[in-house]
Amino acid sequence: MPDTDDRTHAPLIPAPPIPAPSIPMSLPQLGEEEAAAARRAILSGWVTQGPEVAAFEREFAAFVGAPHACAVSSCTTALHLALAALGVGPGSEVVTVSSSFIATANAVRYVGAIPVFADVEADSGNIDPDQVARAIGPRTRAILVVHQIGLPCNLDRILAIAAERGVPVIEDAACAIGSEILRDGEWVRIGRPLGHVACFSFHPRKMLTTGDGGMLTTADPELDRRFRLLRQHGMSVNDLARHGSREVVFESYDEVGYNYRMTDIQAAIGRVQLARLPDFLALRREQAACYADLLAGIPGLDLPREPSWARTNWQSYCVRLSGGQDQRRVMQALLDRGISTRRGVMCAHLEPAWPSGTWRCTGHYGCGCSEERACAALAQSVAWRDQGLMLPIHHRLSADDQRRVAAALREVLAPTMETA
Numbered sequence: 197m198p199d200t201d202d203r204t205h206a207p208l209i210p211a212p213p214i215p216a217p218s219i220p221m222s223l224p225q226l227g228e229e230e231a232a233a234a235r236r237a238i239l240s241g242w243v244t245q246g247p248e249v250a251a252f253e254r255e256f257a258a259f260v261g262a263p264h265a266c267a268v269s270s271c272t273t274a275l276h277l278a279l280a281a282l283g284v285g286p287g288s289e290v291v292t293v294s295s296s297f298i299a300t301a302n303a304v305r306y307v308g309a310i311p312v313f314a315d316v317e318a319d320s321g322n323i324d325p326d327q328v329a330r331a332i333g334p335r336t337r338a339i340l341v342v343h344q345i346g347l348p349c350n351l352d353r354i355l356a357i358a359a360e361r362g363v364p365v366i367e368d369a370a371c372a373i374g375s376e377i378l379r380d381g382e383w384v385r386i387g388r389p390l391g392h393v394a395c396f397s398f399h400p401r402k403m404l405t406t407g408d409g410g411m412l413t414t415a416d417p418e419l420d421r422r423f424r425l426l427r428q429h430g431m432s433v434n435d436l437a438r439h440g441s442r443e444v445v446f447e448s449y450d451e452v453g454y455n456y457r458m459t460d461i462q463a464a465i466g467r468v469q470l471a472r473l474p475d476f477l478a479l480r481r482e483q484a485a486c487y488a489d490l491l492a493g494i495p496g497l498d499l500p501r502e503p504s505w506a507r508t509n510w511q512s513y514c515v516r517l518s519g520g521q522d523q524r525r526v527m528q529a530l531l532d533r534g535i536s537t538r539r540g541v542m543c544a545h546l547e548p549a550w551p552s553g554t555w556r557c558t559g560h561y562g563c564g565c566s567e568e569r570a571c572a573a574l575a576q577s578v579a580w581r582d583q584g585l586m587l588p589i590h591h592r593l594s595a596d597d598q599r600r601v602a603a604a605l606r607e608v609l610a611p612t613m614e615t616a
């Protein structure tokens with residue numbers, strides 16, 4: 197049907213107001229430089245686990261101050277290799293959090309171990325060292341901590357507990373690239389690593405992205421050797437060594453490994469991102485400070501704070517609804533105003549993939565709560581999920597956008613006539 201314009205006869209309908217452009221939650225910061233780097237890798241003729249990966253590993257290790265860095269396909273596969281390389285297997289327990297992206301708990305399941313979920317601290321949302329101490333038992337083979345949405349957890353206390361009990365510490369640093377922690381009076385970057393292994397993610401939701409990708413850092417050369425073996429099918433000779441050899445080499449496969457390789461295309465992008473990271477971090481600090489000013493004093497809203505010994509990279513800006521507001525209603529009202537938000541960090545133990553019997557909590561030697569989904573021992577984790585509100589933060593977010601977010605929150609959280 198041709199679009200015959202007879203609107204002159206139609207009743208006059210007022211034009212809808214022009215909607216304000218919507219503000220997304222997060223955006224990957226990729227541009228021409230990354231595109232040029234990908235092109236360079238593609239045209240080089242070596243597209244997977246070659247020279248770009250080796251260079252990215254060297255540069256990443258130097259950035260975080262780690263002796264060794266091993267690139268893999270994601271943080272999920274990094275976590276799997278960390279647990280496997282430390283010999284965590286069936287019958288073992290791993291002390292970790294339910295309050296994390298589900299990949300943390302899933303990695304424990306991949307090696308056939310059972311996660312023992314420790315609750316998080318009410319103020320930081322990070323793993324509670326007191327709960328870690330309670331969760332360690334005779335079958336504990338590792339402590340898997342998470343630096344929650346970029347904020348370092350209390351490693352000093354957890355490392356002391358771990359050393360006393362002789363248990364290795366793995367850091368899920370998926371969100372914590374560029375975050376820092378004060379150790380013996382000196383600021384050091386997460387990933388040095390302070391535990392045995394730290395695992396990073398380069399998913400587009402994180403501060404540095406290669407599309408997908410991950411990195412393991414360690415100070416232990418033997419662990420690093422294991423990661424390299426396991427990421428490439430357990431193959432005794434790696435491709436770089438084989439291609440560089442003047443003699444015929446036959447490889448062997450002494451154990452079952454995985455294909456967790458990073459491509460050279462991803463690594464080339466990662467090298468550009470790493471060089472730009474200090475600028476990304478500086479902008480996030482400014483934006484976080486701006487939110488702190490704009491949101492101060494809004495009733496029923498708690499703002500994130502850094503303890504004196506930690507600096508987050510502000511990958512996410514998560515406020516907390518402390519006035520008993522309905523989280524879904526608040527998020528919907530913001531969405532209606534063109535502002536995307538996300539709720540607080542999920543809880544693995546509340547997901548259908550994790551029914552009773554697949555996990556334990558710190559009360560598992562008596563409270564019997566793993567028989568029921570409502571676990572009192574994980575109350576703070578659930579509170580963070582149900583009261584947390586992640587606000588937009590990314591490189592395109594302007595000061596005007598931040599004022600719009602603040603104004604919307606003020607309006608949405610204003611006490612109504614009935615409740616006032």
Ligand SMILES: *Cc1c(COP(=O)(O)O)cnc(C)c1O
Binds near residue numbers: 270271272368410
């Ligand atoms: C994103 C994330 C992961 C998973 O990272 P991928 O690279 O997507 O596999 C694991 N743990 C935490 C805490 C995360 O935020």
